[in-house]
Structure formats: structure tokens, C-alpha cells
Amino acid sequence: MALPDGRLRTRLIRLAEAFFAQPTATLSSALQGDAGQTKAAYRFFKNPQVTLQTLLQPHYQNTLARITAHPWVLVAQDTTSLNYAAHPATSGLGPINTRADGALGLKLHDSLALTPEGVPLGLVDIQLWARDAEAMGQARQRKQRPIEEKESLRWLTSFRRTAEFQRLCPQTRLVNIADRESDLYELFQEATRDPQGPHLLIRANRTTQRQVEIDEGIAPLWDYLPAQPLIGRQLIQIPSRGGRKARLAELALRLAPIRLQPPKRLQAEPIDLWAIHAIESCPPEEGDAVEWLLLTTVPTQTLEEASERLGWYAARWNIEVYHRTLKSGCRIEDRRLGDADSLASCLAIDLVVAWRILYLTKLGREAPDLPCSVCFEVDEWKALYCYTDKTPVPPESPPPLGDAMRRVAKLGGFLGRKGDGHPGATTLWRGLDKLYYLTEGFRIFHPSVPGGP
Structure with missing residues (x-):
């Protein structure tokens, strides 16, 4: 354990046990209303030696050990907001929605290792930050800045962290997976630099208006893929979300190797990828058809391979379940601490507790x-x-x-x-x-x- 003081290690173990035993309890309730223990917990989270990354180091090491037992591991990355608007006295928070909304909190970007069957193996990377209120409403200026100066860098940071794990477990192939917000040309560049690095699988964002090279010149990606021959169909379980009911959807599959063109804002070479288009054959009358266009560095040439990539992307939903467990199960947004650094330290324990709950849920099914x-x-x-x-x-x-x-x-x-x-x-x-x-x-x-x- 990275904490140098034995007393801090003992306190951490006690808090972790208390949090897991009662994941929905407040801090004082988890500590049985003991005023002395609660005061000691607040001192622990305030200690400058106790940081989010320091507390997570043992968990990262255990995640690596679990990863090495599998030939293929998916690393899903996603962003969520932690809303602490009900605790205005907490310092160090920033806006999480629009300027008009006024909600304050922190942004959390996590990377969760999963087996292809969806069993969570642990966290690979955690990024936590408070937005600068003065930078809100500057979308036009942000577009002109390099990615290193944008929040979008978080997607590359997660991939680079996945690459660190890949170097430590060369017998396991890692695949970094993300939703449409990660459709960044710089991420494709990062993923194709090292042939021995992790693979990438993302869902393309229609609004980026990607272009691909074809025999006749250049064509829009979203026109080119749906025009490819049908190679087969695949059943995918679509989870419930919002007002959408869970259902089993039949998706028609098409695939093609593509040469992706760089956006005009970048002076860069085209990138060779594989693309899979999947669209629901018979959507429900009351809802929209499921349509995915996936881009990947993993060679994909057959129906079986395309179906496997589709299943990998579907496993990404587990990180959304993880976020729900973190917020509703561990009730992290109800933690009352005086500053953002203390919240971050407390969050480290809740992150691991939420993973363990999700792990138990999946393990009870798989074994x-x-x-x-x-x-x-x-x-x-x-x-x-x-x-x-x-x-x-x-x-x-x-x-x-x-x-x-x-x-x-x-x-x-x-x-x-x-x-x-x-x-x-x-x-x-x-x-x-x-x-x-x-x-x-x-x-x-x-x-x-x-x-x-």
C-alpha cells in the first residue's frame, strides 16, 4: 500500500470495510454514529498524504493481476458528472452543466477493465477535475486550441494509461472502448502509433462528418458503410434507459476496411481502420432504431469477427451500470466534506466499493x-x-x-x-x-x- 504511515493504512482498511458493509450509508452512519471515528475519518480525508491516486494504487495493481489471467480484456472509458449542488459550502467545485443551470460539482472520467463477457476486473485509470467557471461559454475559442488544452485530452489519457497496462501484460490483448464523444482523429492517431499497443474500438459520431477514401475519390463515411453488402444479422440485448424498455434487437451487419481522412484542421496522414455498420432490422413502433457505426484497429473481415466486435461494444454498457452503482448505491453525491480534495480522497474508497458490488453481481452469474x-x-x-x-x-x-x-x-x-x-x-x-x-x-x-x- 502506498500510504507511508501505518496508522493511515489501518484507518483506510477500517473505512473501506465500513463503506462496503453499508454502501448506501452516510459517513457517520457507516461508522455507527461514533463521533470519534467520524472525526478521525474527516481528518484522514484531509491529510495531504491521502490522495485519490495514492489510495487507488493498490487497486490498480490488483486490476493488473486480474487482467493477466485473460487473453482479451476490454477497457471501457466514459465521463460522468458528480453533482454537489446540495453542498454549496464545499470549496474547489466547478460548474458541471450550463452556466444558466448553475450546478456545481466535479467531472469524473474513469476506465474500467472488463472481460468480453462483461465481468469487471477493476479500474485502470481515474481522472477527476473541477471545471473553471471563467472558461464556460468559450466553445468557439476551444475549437481553435490543440487537444492538449481541451477536456477532450481525457480520452487520449485513458488510452495512454491502457497502453501502460498493455506493456505490463504482453500476453493479454487490451481493447480500449468508448462512445461517440471519443470520436477524435487524434485518438485514432494515438492508437495506430505502436503495433504492440492496445487496440481501439469506438462508436463513430455522425456529427463529425468523417470522410473515407474510395476508388472514385472521397466519400462520407455514413454514406459509404450503409451501402456495403449485408453480411448477416446479430441479436443484441439492448438495456433499458430512460423511457426505453430493454429488448432483444436484431441488427443487420455490414463491414469494410476504410482509409479515414483527417479533418481539415489537422495536417495529417489518412489512417487505415475497419468499420462495422449495424442497424436494427425491425425497430419498435414507439422508439428509434438502434444504429451503430463502429471504428476499430482490430482486423475485422468476417461475420463472426464483426459480431464479436459488436458484443465488445455492447459490454461498454457495464461502465454506465458502474456509474449508477457509484451514485445510487454508494451515494457519493451525498458525501459532505469541506473541500474537493477531501471529496476526491473519499471517492477513492467509493470507487473500489462500487467496483466490488458490480464484480459480485457479475461473478454470481458467471461462476x-x-x-x-x-x-x-x-x-x-x-x-x-x-x-x-x-x-x-x-x-x-x-x-x-x-x-x-x-x-x-x-x-x-x-x-x-x-x-x-x-x-x-x-x-x-x-x-x-x-x-x-x-x-x-x-x-x-x-x-x-x-x-x-
């Missing part, structure tokens, strides 16, 4: 037959089974993880009906809150059962 002791302490799983089975006698050996996860989720409101599928992160974090109190009661009446560290 349901593992013993639940891989994720729960003895007193936790025994308390869970005594309560849910309504018996004072706990099981002698750890039950399967999948069953334990469903029981925790039911504590959080998961109904578990035949058509309900797997429990999600929301019911899991609610269930973990209740499991904490069940475990505390179990320890009182079963003092011989060993507790957690």
Missing part, C-alpha cells in the same frame, strides 16, 4: 457454483442463511455463490420469479446494507463464529 466464502466472511453467509431459512442452525459448509447472491438480492427487493432473470447491482447493494445488520445480530448470539478481519 455460480463457487463457494460463497470467496466473497463473504463466515459470519456473513451463516447469518444470511439463518435469516432466509428461518432457522437458528446455519449450514456447515459454504453454499454456492449464485444462491447466496440471490438471497442477498432478495433482501434488497429482488423477487426472484421465473422470468426475473439475474439480480442486478441495485438490489444487491440494498441487500448488502441489510446483511450488515443481520450479521451484527448473528455475532451477538453466535460469538464463537469468527468474524471478518
Whole structure:
């Protein structure tokens, strides 16, 4: 652990345990209303040795170890806003929306490593900043500045961080994945400089008006790809979002190698990429058709390869689930601390707790037959089974993880009906809150059962 002071390390472990045991609790509630412990926590977050990146170093190292166990790993990057408008006394915040909106907070750009099946392996990069209020409303001037002076640099920073991980695990191929906002020519340039570096897969932004080289000259990318021959169809699960219901969509696929032309603002060479166009064949009457145009450095020449790239991009949704877990599950926007640096230090713990919740959610699906002791302490799983089975006698050996996860989720409101599928992160974090109190009661009446560290 990067913290030099043993007392700080002990405090960090205690806070991490408290935060995970009750992910939705406020700081004082997580510390059982102990005034001394709460005051010590505020001092900890205020300590200049305690920073966001220092606290995350052990997690980054563990992420790297998990990555090396897989042949292909996806690194999804995305940006979200943390709204602290309800805490106007906190110093060091900046605008997060429009000038007229007036909301204050921080911007968070994270990079999350995932297996192709969507199991989160951990964080690769975290960027956190407060916008300068005086720079708001200067869109025209920003367009003239180099990318090194723009917020857009965050996409390249994430890719460069992914490249650092790639050098440390050469047996694993990393693919950096991002949504339409990352459609930057400079990012393509970065991704094609080193053949041994990570690959890139992004969704093209129609508004960038990309041009590609063809036999007859130059053509718009969004005209060229949809005109290519149909190579097949692929089913993709579209999650619910806003007013959109979850559904299984059938997408028609087309692909082509392309030579992407640089924008006029750059003096640069064209870049060779592969492009995949996917559009929903029969969209619902009440909604728009799903349409993706993906650009990648990964060679893509067959229907099977195109379908795989489509699945990789669909796995990017897990970072949005991660953001929801962070905000609604860990309630990071409810943290009341005096300044942005203290919020950042507290956020480091919440970031790891949110990852662990999402990891447990996915692990319970992907490896349901593992013993639940891989994720729960003895007193936790025994308390869970005594309560849910309504018996004072706990099981002698750890039950399967999948069953334990469903029981925790039911504590959080998961109904578990035949058509309900797997429990999600929301019911899991609610269930973990209740499991904490069940475990505390179990320890009182079963003092011989060993507790957690």
C-alpha cells in the first residue's frame, strides 16, 4: 500500500470495510454514529498524504493481476458528472452543466477493465477535475486550441494509461472502448502509433462528418458503410434507459476496411481502420432504431469477427451500470466534506466499493457454483442463511455463490420469479446494507463464529 504511515493504512482498511458493509450509508452512519471515528475519518480525508491516486494504487495493481489471467480484456472509458449542488459550502467545485443551470460539482472520467463477457476486473485509470467557471461559454475559442488544452485530452489519457497496462501484460490483448464523444482523429492517431499497443474500438459520431477514401475519390463515411453488402444479422440485448424498455434487437451487419481522412484542421496522414455498420432490422413502433457505426484497429473481415466486435461494444454498457452503482448505491453525491480534495480522497474508497458490488453481481452469474466464502466472511453467509431459512442452525459448509447472491438480492427487493432473470447491482447493494445488520445480530448470539478481519 502506498500510504507511508501505518496508522493511515489501518484507518483506510477500517473505512473501506465500513463503506462496503453499508454502501448506501452516510459517513457517520457507516461508522455507527461514533463521533470519534467520524472525526478521525474527516481528518484522514484531509491529510495531504491521502490522495485519490495514492489510495487507488493498490487497486490498480490488483486490476493488473486480474487482467493477466485473460487473453482479451476490454477497457471501457466514459465521463460522468458528480453533482454537489446540495453542498454549496464545499470549496474547489466547478460548474458541471450550463452556466444558466448553475450546478456545481466535479467531472469524473474513469476506465474500467472488463472481460468480453462483461465481468469487471477493476479500474485502470481515474481522472477527476473541477471545471473553471471563467472558461464556460468559450466553445468557439476551444475549437481553435490543440487537444492538449481541451477536456477532450481525457480520452487520449485513458488510452495512454491502457497502453501502460498493455506493456505490463504482453500476453493479454487490451481493447480500449468508448462512445461517440471519443470520436477524435487524434485518438485514432494515438492508437495506430505502436503495433504492440492496445487496440481501439469506438462508436463513430455522425456529427463529425468523417470522410473515407474510395476508388472514385472521397466519400462520407455514413454514406459509404450503409451501402456495403449485408453480411448477416446479430441479436443484441439492448438495456433499458430512460423511457426505453430493454429488448432483444436484431441488427443487420455490414463491414469494410476504410482509409479515414483527417479533418481539415489537422495536417495529417489518412489512417487505415475497419468499420462495422449495424442497424436494427425491425425497430419498435414507439422508439428509434438502434444504429451503430463502429471504428476499430482490430482486423475485422468476417461475420463472426464483426459480431464479436459488436458484443465488445455492447459490454461498454457495464461502465454506465458502474456509474449508477457509484451514485445510487454508494451515494457519493451525498458525501459532505469541506473541500474537493477531501471529496476526491473519499471517492477513492467509493470507487473500489462500487467496483466490488458490480464484480459480485457479475461473478454470481458467471461462476455460480463457487463457494460463497470467496466473497463473504463466515459470519456473513451463516447469518444470511439463518435469516432466509428461518432457522437458528446455519449450514456447515459454504453454499454456492449464485444462491447466496440471490438471497442477498432478495433482501434488497429482488423477487426472484421465473422470468426475473439475474439480480442486478441495485438490489444487491440494498441487500448488502441489510446483511450488515443481520450479521451484527448473528455475532451477538453466535460469538464463537469468527468474524471478518
